[in-house]
Each structure stands twice: as C-alpha cells, then as structure tokens.
Amino acid sequence: MRSDCPLNYGLEIFGDKWSLLIIRDLMFFGKRYYNEFLTSAEGIATNLLADRLVMLEKEKIIKKEKDSQHKQKIVYTLTEKGIDLLPVIFCIGLWSEKYADIKLNPGRDIILGEAKKSLPKGVEKVRKKLIAEHGKPKGNRQ
Amino acid sequence: MRSDCPLNYGLEIFGDKWSLLIIRDLMFFGKRYYNEFLTSAEGIATNLLADRLVMLEKEKIIKKEKDSQHKQKIVYTLTEKGIDLLPVIFCIGLWSEKYADIKLNPGRDIILGEAKKSLPKGVEKVRKKLIAEHGKPKGNRQ
DNA sequence: ATTGACCGCTTGCAAAATACAAGCGGTGCA
DNA sequence: TGCACCGCTTGTATTTTGCAAGCGGTCAAT
Numbered sequence: 001m002r003s004d005c006p007l008n009y010g011l012e013i014f015g016d017k018w019s020l021l022i023i024r025d026l027m028f029f030g031k032r033y034y035n036e037f038l039t040s041a042e043g044i045a046t047n048l049l050a051d052r053l054v055m056l057e058k059e060k061i062i063k064k065e066k067d068s069q070h071k072q073k074i075v076y077t078l079t080e081k082g083i084d085l086l087p088v089i090f091c092i093g094l095w096s097e098k099y100a101d102i103k104l105n106p107g108r109d110i111i112l113g114e115a116k117k118s119l120p121k122g123v124e125k126v127r128k129k130l131i132a133e134h135g136k137p138k139g140n141r142q
Numbered sequence: 143m144r145s146d147c148p149l150n151y152g153l154e155i156f157g158d159k160w161s162l163l164i165i166r167d168l169m170f171f172g173k174r175y176y177n178e179f180l181t182s183a184e185g186i187a188t189n190l191l192a193d194r195l196v197m198l199e200k201e202k203i204i205k206k207e208k209d210s211q212h213k214q215k216i217v218y219t220l221t222e223k224g225i226d227l228l229p230v231i232f233c234i235g236l237w238s239e240k241y242a243d244i245k246l247n248p249g250r251d252i253i254l255g256e257a258k259k260s261l262p263k264g265v266e267k268v269r270k271k272l273i274a275e276h277g278k279p280k281g282n283r284q
Numbered sequence: 285a286t287t288g289a290c291c292g293c294t295t296g297c298a299a300a301a302t303a304c305a306a307g308c309g310g311t312g313c314a
Numbered sequence: 315t316g317c318a319c320c321g322c323t324t325g326t327a328t329t330t331t332g333c334a335a336g337c338g339g340t341c342a343a344t
Contacts, residue, residue, distance in 0.1 A: 003183035006238035006250065007166050007231055015159040017331095024149050034292050041145035045332055050293055072291050072340045081241050087261070088237060089149055091229040096148035099223050108148065119229070119261060159302095176321050187303055192322055214311045214320050 013059050014085070018044055018052055020092070023078065023085055026062065027130060028111055032075050033067075061085070077134040086130070087123055090115035155201050156227070160186055160194055162234070165220065165227055168204065169272060170253055174217050203227070219276040228272070229265055232257035 002008055014020050021042055025031040031040075037049055044052075053076065056062045061082040067073035094115050096102070104112065118126060144150055156162050163184055167173040173182075179191055186194075195218065198204045203224035209215040236257050238244070246254065260268055 002185065004244050004247075005163075005166070005183065006235040006242060006244060006246070006254065007162060008184055009238040009242040009244060010234040011159050011162060015157065015162070017153050017157045020149060020153060020157070021147075024147070035290090041147065042150055043144065045334095046293070047295085047333090048331070051330095053293095070291090070341095074292065084237055084240065087233040088230065091233045092152040093148040095226055095230060096151040098226065100148060100151040102146050102148060102151060104148070105146075112148065177319090187305095188322070189304090189324085190302065193301095195322095212312090212320090216321065 010088075013055075013061070018042075018048060019056065020085070020089060022049070022052055022056065023061065023082060024089055026076065026078050026082070026134075027086065027089065028107075032077065033073055034076075037076075056082070078130065079134075080131065083127055083130045083134065086127060087119060090119055090123070094119075152230075155197075155203070160184075160190060161198060162227070162231060164191070164194055164198065165203065165224060166231055168218065168220050168224070168276075169228065169231065174219065175215055176218075179218075198224070220272065221276075222273065225269055225272045225276065228269060229261060232261055232265070236261070 001012065014023070021040065021044070022037055025037055025040055029040075031037055034049065034053070037044065037053075038046060053062065053064070057064050059081075060079050062076050063079055065075050065077070067075045093112055097104070097112055114126060118124075143154065156165070163182065163186070164179055167179055167182055171182075173179055176191065176195070179186065179195075180188060195204065195206070199206050201223075202221050204218050205221055207217050207219070209217045235254055239246070239254055256268060260266075
C-alpha cells in the first residue's frame with residue numbers, strides 16, 4: 001500500500017482501464033462467463049482478463065464457481081463488495097454523460113436514468129436486485 | 143476510443159493509479175504547485191506527474207497559469223469538469239471506508255463525513271466552495 | 285472409443301507505460 | 315555574479331500491456 005488514503009485503496013484495486021469494465025459487464029450486461037467478457041466492445045486481451053479475474057477474486061469483489069448446469073463452464077458473479085461499486089460506476093457514467101460527446105444507445109440511457117434517480121437513495125433498489133441476481137447461477141434467471 | 147460506453151470514456155482519462163490522486167490533492171489538500179504534488183504520501187514520480195498534468199490539462203480537467211505573485215511558479219487549478227469529479231472521489235472514498243481496513247486520521251474523517259452528507263444533493267455545496275476556491279490563485283486564499 | 289468442437293485459460297514476445305535517479309534551463313534574490 | 319529554487323526533461327531498468335497462438339480438459343456426437 002502506498003498510503004492510508006481511502007481513495008488510494010480503491011485505486012490500487014480498480015485503478016486501471018479494465019477492472020471496472022468487467023464489473024460493469026457483470027452488473028448491467030448479465031455476463032457471467034469468461035468468453036462473454038472477451039466479446040465486450042472494448043476488446044480486453046485474454047491474458048489480461050485472466051489476470052484481472054484472479055485479482056478481483058482475491059480482493060473478494062467477484063466470486064468464481066462451477067456452473068451447475070454446464071459443467072465445463074465457470075460462472076463469475078459479484079460479491080456484495082463488488083455490488084457496492086455500483087455508485088462508483090454510476091458516478092463515472094454521469095460525469096461522462098455530461099462531458100463526453102457520446103451518443104447514448106437506448107440501453108445506456110436506461111442505466112444512466114437509473115443512476116440519476118438512485119444516487120444515493122435508490123442505489124439500494126438496484127443493489128438488492130443485483131444481490132438476488134448474483135446469488136443464483138445464470139441458467140436460473142429469466 | 144475503445145467504445146462509446148460512458149464508463150469507458152471516464153476510464154480512458156483517469157483510469158490509472160495517479161490521476162485521481164492529483165485531483166484529490168487539488169480538491170482537499172489545497173495543493174497548487176508542481177512540487178506540492180510530489181510530496182504526497184503515495185510518492186508519484188516526477189516524470190509521471192509531468193505527464194499527467196499535461197494530459198489533465200489537455201482533457202480540460204485542470205488549468206495551468208502563472209502565479210501572479212511568485213512569478214517563477216505555476217499554479218494548477220481545477221476546471222468545472224475537474225470539480226465535477228467530486229462525486230466519483232466521494233464514492234470511491236466511501237466504498238474504501240467500508241471495505242478497507244484503514245485507520246482514518248481526523249482530516250480524512252471530515253472529508254468522508256462530507257461525502258456521506260453530500261451524495262448527491264450536498265455535492266452542490268462543496269462544489270460551489272471549490273469553484274470559488276479555484277477561481278483565484280493560492281496566495282489570496284485564507 | 286474416437287473425434288472434434290468448445291471451454292477457460294497459458295505462453296511467448298514486442299511495445300508501451302512505469303519507476304527511479306540524475307540533471308537541466310530559466311527565474312529571482314542576495 | 316553566484317546560488318537556490320522552480321518546473322520539468324532525460325536516461326535507463328523494470329513492469330505492465332497488447333497481440334497472437336496454442337494447450338489441456340470436458341462434452342456431445344459418431
């Protein structure tokens with residue numbers, strides 16, 4: 001650790017270009033499998049993905065289990081610690097919406113709408129949904 | 143740009159281990175000069191600091207001016223775009239406070255107390271203070 | 285039982301970013 | 315005229331990233 005600053009603690013974990021994107025994929029895009037993360041628009045390299053998944057599990061932000069239905073697959077889900085990064089992702093999203101010259105597609109629009117409503121109170125709502133969603137394997141979801 | 147995701151826009155700018163620490167120093171610790179940033183606990187290297195300051199200015203998150211009083215000095219201050227990163231820093235701070243095993247010194251305690259009160263409404267208060275503070279050079283402040 | 289198509293990764297290598305130390309040109313003051 | 319201090323720059327070693335290829339294991343079909 002470089003210092004005892006709380007901000008610094010967070011940055012030492014997810015202060016890079018990829019970690020929060022993986023968490024985003026888990027939070028909003030329903031991705032659960034290794035090869036699903038690989039298909040994201042930003043195009044993470046497979047060795048970096050492997051590296052980050054190990055790190056995020058070590059930091060207890062995600063957990064890793066065997067898929068009960070497709071036995072050769074491995075399911076990645078968020079822990080509560082990971083789900084609690086929701087406000088961070090919302091904040092960055094809202095900031096970018098304000099300053100980036102980006103056309104939002106409908107899906108992103110919905111997410112940012114949620115962000116606006118939910119900082120901070122409504123975070124609880126999405127948070128509960130995520131806890132429910134991440135408690136069970138992908139196959140059982142609607 | 144790797145994608146049109148708002149989160150990704152933010153990460154491409156400040157998704158590293160140093161940028162937000164510089165912004166933190168500007169926001170909360172009253173630092174304005176190159177050599178002040180160098181003295182922070184995390185110990186950024188001088189070439190990295192120079193690199194980040196150029197980048198942050200290019201992204202219009204900070205601005206760079208000559209100090210009117212000490213003419214050999216250069217004053218760095220936050221733009222509105224930079225000040226608007228306040229919620230991001232607050233969110234990361236609160237998350238870390240919850241999950242990191244860190245003893246908070248009194249100063250940090252005050253900042254996080256502010257964060258708790260101000261997400262999202264009270265952000266406006268601190269934001270205005272920062273705008274006022276960053277409008278004038280360091281020498282004129284109390 | 286064998287084949288072949290996935291699955292989550294690993295490996296090798298080049299390029300870029302980071303970390304560390306030293307020093308440089310310009311300004312201001314004695 | 316010297317000297318200290320200012321914001322950087324430079325050089326070099328190390329680490330991280332980016333990219334491509336491939337590997338061992340599982341599963342389903344033949």
